[in-house]
Amino acid sequence: MTLHKAVHRKLDIVNGRVDMSHGAGGRAMGQLIADIFHAALDNPLLRQANDQAAFDVPGGRMAMTTDGYVVWPLFFPGGDIGSLSVHGTINDLAMAGAKPLYLSASFIIEEGFPLADLERIARSMGEASRRAGVPVVTGDTKVVERGKADGVFISTAGVGLIPPGLNLSGDLARPGDVVLVSGTIGDHGVAVMSKRDNLEFETEILSDSAALHELTAAMVVAADGGLKLMRDPTRGGLAATLNEIAHQSKVGVRIKEAAIPIRPQVAAACELLGLDPLNVANEGKLVAVVEQGKAQAVLDTMKAHPLGGDAAIIGEIIADDHHFVQMVTVFGGGRMVDWLAGEQLPRIC
Amino acid sequence: MKHVDEYRDGDLAKAIAATIAAEAVRPSYRFMEFCGGHTHAIARYGIEDLLPPSIRMIHGPGCPVCVLPIGRIDEAIALVKTHPEVTLCTYADLMRVPASKGQSLLRAKADGADIRMVYSTLDAIEIAKAEPNRHVVFMAIGFETTTPPTAMAVRMAEKLGLTNFSILCNHVLTPSAIGAILDTDADGVKLDGFVGPAHVSVVIGTDPYKPYAQKYQKPVVVTGFEPLDVLQAVLMLVRQVNQGRHQVENQYMRAVTSAGNVKAQKEVGALFELRESFEWRGLGSIPYSALKLRKEFERFDAERRFGVTPVSASDNPACECGIILRGLKRPADCRLFGTACTPDTPMGSCMVSSEGACAAHWTYGRFRQLEQAS
Numbered sequence: 001m002t003l004h005k006a007v008h009r010k011l012d013i014v015n016g017r018v019d020m021s022h023g024a025g026g027r028a029m030g031q032l033i034a035d036i037f038h039a040a041l042d043n044p045l046l047r048q049a050n051d052q053a054a055f056d057v058p059g060g061r062m063a064m065t066t067d068g069y070v071v072w073p074l075f076f077p078g079g080d081i082g083s084l085s086v087h088g089t090i091n092d093l094a095m096a097g098a099k100p101l102y103l104s105a106s107f108i109i110e111e112g113f114p115l116a117d118l119e120r121i122a123r124s125m126g127e128a129s130r131r132a133g134v135p136v137v138t139g140d141t142k143v144v145e146r147g148k149a150d151g152v153f154i155s156t157a158g159v160g161l162i163p164p165g166l167n168l169s170g171d172l173a174r175p176g177d178v179v180l181v182s183g184t185i186g187d188h189g190v191a192v193m194s195k196r197d198n199l200e201f202e203t204e205i206l207s208d209s210a211a212l213h214e215l216t217a218a219m220v221v222a223a224d225g226g227l228k229l230m231r232d233p234t235r236g237g238l239a240a241t242l243n244e245i246a247h248q249s250k251v252g253v254r255i256k257e258a259a260i261p262i263r264p265q266v267a268a269a270c271e272l273l274g275l276d277p278l279n280v281a282n283e284g285k286l287v288a289v290v291e292q293g294k295a296q297a298v299l300d301t302m303k304a305h306p307l308g309g310d311a312a313i314i315g316e317i318i319a320d321d322h323h324f325v326q327m328v329t330v331f332g333g334g335r336m337v338d339w340l341a342g343e344q345l346p347r348i349c
Numbered sequence: 350m351k352h353v354d355e356y357r358d359g360d361l362a363k364a365i366a367a368t369i370a371a372e373a374v375r376p377s378y379r380f381m382e383f384c385g386g387h388t389h390a391i392a393r394y395g396i397e398d399l400l401p402p403s404i405r406m407i408h409g410p411g412c413p414v415c416v417l418p419i420g421r422i423d424e425a426i427a428l429v430k431t432h433p434e435v436t437l438c439t440y441a442d443l444m445r446v447p448a449s450k451g452q453s454l455l456r457a458k459a460d461g462a463d464i465r466m467v468y469s470t471l472d473a474i475e476i477a478k479a480e481p482n483r484h485v486v487f488m489a490i491g492f493e494t495t496t497p498p499t500a501m502a503v504r505m506a507e508k509l510g511l512t513n514f515s516i517l518c519n520h521v522l523t524p525s526a527i528g529a530i531l532d533t534d535a536d537g538v539k540l541d542g543f544v545g546p547a548h549v550s551v552v553i554g555t556d557p558y559k560p561y562a563q564k565y566q567k568p569v570v571v572t573g574f575e576p577l578d579v580l581q582a583v584l585m586l587v588r589q590v591n592q593g594r595h596q597v598e599n600q601y602m603r604a605v606t607s608a609g610n611v612k613a614q615k616e617v618g619a620l621f622e623l624r625e626s627f628e629w630r631g632l633g634s635i636p637y638s639a640l641k642l643r644k645e646f647e648r649f650d651a652e653r654r655f656g657v658t659p660v661s662a663s664d665n666p667a668c669e670c671g672i673i674l675r676g677l678k679r680p681a682d683c684r685l686f687g688t689a690c691t692p693d694t695p696m697g698s699c700m701v702s703s704e705g706a707c708a709a710h711w712t713y714g715r716f717r718q719l720e721q722a723s
């Protein structure tokens with residue numbers, strides 16, 4: 001028996017409307033981006049579909065990225081929308097191996113939003129950017145009528161410099177390469193979830209929101225040319241990231257469930273809520289694909305860094321024309337790890 | 350995680366799997382796991398990899414969203430679209446179930462209908478309390494497990510004197526469905542036994558399965574949703590078949606008694622009565638297989654309150670959910686599977702919930718087709 005290829009159903013542009021699954025990081029969002037944005041804005045850099053664009057400029061190579069933040073609630077254990085908007089954009093640059101240089105920030109604020117909250121968010125952004133050594137150098141502010149936004153939405157953009165000779169991209173994974181993750185998965189999603197109005201539960205889990213550029217810089221050095229790609233598994237979680245890598249690189253991925261680091265509290269919360277931690281968002285973790293011979297050196301370097309203490313090798317890249325992500329379960333059976341259909345946790349970033 | 354990891358122990362699994370392989374001496378065993386929870390566990394933990402090829406697990410109809418007929422979703426969409434004051438609350442799984450004409454609750458929501466996902470019936474009550482100008486309709490679905498929470502919500506609405514809360518009741522009954530499957534099984538797959546429901550049995554107990562086990566001479570093993578539970582239940586079924594027994598056995602003794610949760614049963618009985626007939630997606634109309642609110646609670650019954658007219662809608666003719674739910678075909682045998690019908694673009698209900706046979710196979714198991722081919 002062979003597997004049939006899924007029919008690519010075009011978006012119904014005439015009658016269709018955006019629904020929540022179009023923002024959830026799964027296939028529906030991929031289709032929205034491909035059929036509307038890529039179709040309208042097509043160019044070679046955009047087509048690479050990385051979290052940032054990397055391009056040559058006189059005197060070097062640069063990375064550029066942008067990201068919008070609509071997380072709810074605005075303040076959550078371990079972070080808030082302000083620090084998140086700094087970390088997220090720094091991380092998108094860092095995943096290309098870039099040294100982040102400058103950020104911009106754009107605010108869309110709803111009429112009636114408390115100034116005290118706005119100040120708290122701005123201070124948190126300032127603190128995060130100073131700690132990371134990446135200043136916010138320009139910005140924009142818009143206020144919309146009550147009901148036209150939900151509190152505050154933040155959009156940040158960033159530019160960075162890529163070290164000479166370094167080329168990391170989602171399409172560079174090859175069979176035999178090793179897959180690493182920098183720490184426990186699912187912390188951010190569960191921390192945000194625990195503060196939802198209708199779900200509040202007691203947990204000590206903090207969001208893992210953090211800037212990863214120092215960790216990635218150390219990894220680039222340790223890999224000594226053996227680093228293929230890095231990606232931060234935010235919306236859609238580890239499952240979405242591994243599937244993206246499989247599709248971009250046209251390979252398969254095989255991981256071991258028992259090797260994936262996860263906090264017992266996160267596992268318990270997911271169990272209770274019926275979530276798969278592989279689909280839950282992270283904001284301070286990365287997935288790296290490394291040549292086999294360099295994997296141990298990279299792992300050792302990650303473990304020595306404060307943001308990579310729980311790093312682990314979780315699997316390998318395999319040849320697979322279907323680009324499946326497969327997992328050996330803790331139970332000893334096999335299963336696929338797929339993109340999540342529809343949405344699991346709305347507005348986690 | 351204590352009290353969970355113990356039931357997912359890989360070494361214990363290997364030991365049970367070895368015993369099953371040694372004892373499964375017949376050429377073929379066909380067991381139906383009735384519940385979607387078991388279907389999900391089998392797929393998620395790769396349990397089929399631990400069973401010998403002679404044992405085939407058939408995924409039954411015990412997935413609430415899978416058996417809800419398309420017409421009921423159409424009715425809910427029509428209700429919320431024709432009554433601007435209505436807020437429809439529903440469990441998340443139901444949002445993406447395809448209705449007629451490419452509609453779904455998710456699309457209706459995007460079109461502007463006030464449809465909200467809730468995690469529990471009490472969330473719906475909270476909305477009704479907080480927004481007295483809205484009329485909250487809770488789309489109640491599920492088997493015996495989710496009926497008591499619906500009953501509790503109606504009781505709370507009564508106690509709080511809420512006049513802006515009602516339910517659209519789609520609660521269905523497990524034993525009726527088992528009977529319907531067995532009635533048609535003579536010309537069907539010829540099942541050798543059932544993996545009996547877990548949470549449903551916590552509520553109804555094991556006694557209700559006894560008449561079916563006796564009448565149709567099929568063993569039933571009630572078991573939990575953890576993977577070791579399922580493996581052990583399969584072993585118990587193999588042993589019953591080998592010994593020619595057809596009893597109701599309880600592997601899930603840590604949660605299930607023979608009488609079940611009598612208090613919950615009484616409360617459900619106080620509020621609900623049997624419908625004469627209810628349509629099940631894939632199984633057709635089954636007499637006395639579903640519940641509706643009793644007359645004395647009709648003010649909480651959205652069907653009566655809004656004069657909901659029954660909509661009869663048919664599935665896509667190429668969709669084989671019904672045949673798959675009865676075990677006559679496997680998901681991959683359907684022409685739509687994985688082509689026109691995927692979890693992102695479900696045509697049939699089995700592709701919607703992760704407990705559905707098709708979605709479970711697509712999401713977790715479709716690489717197995719490749720292994721079988723090679």
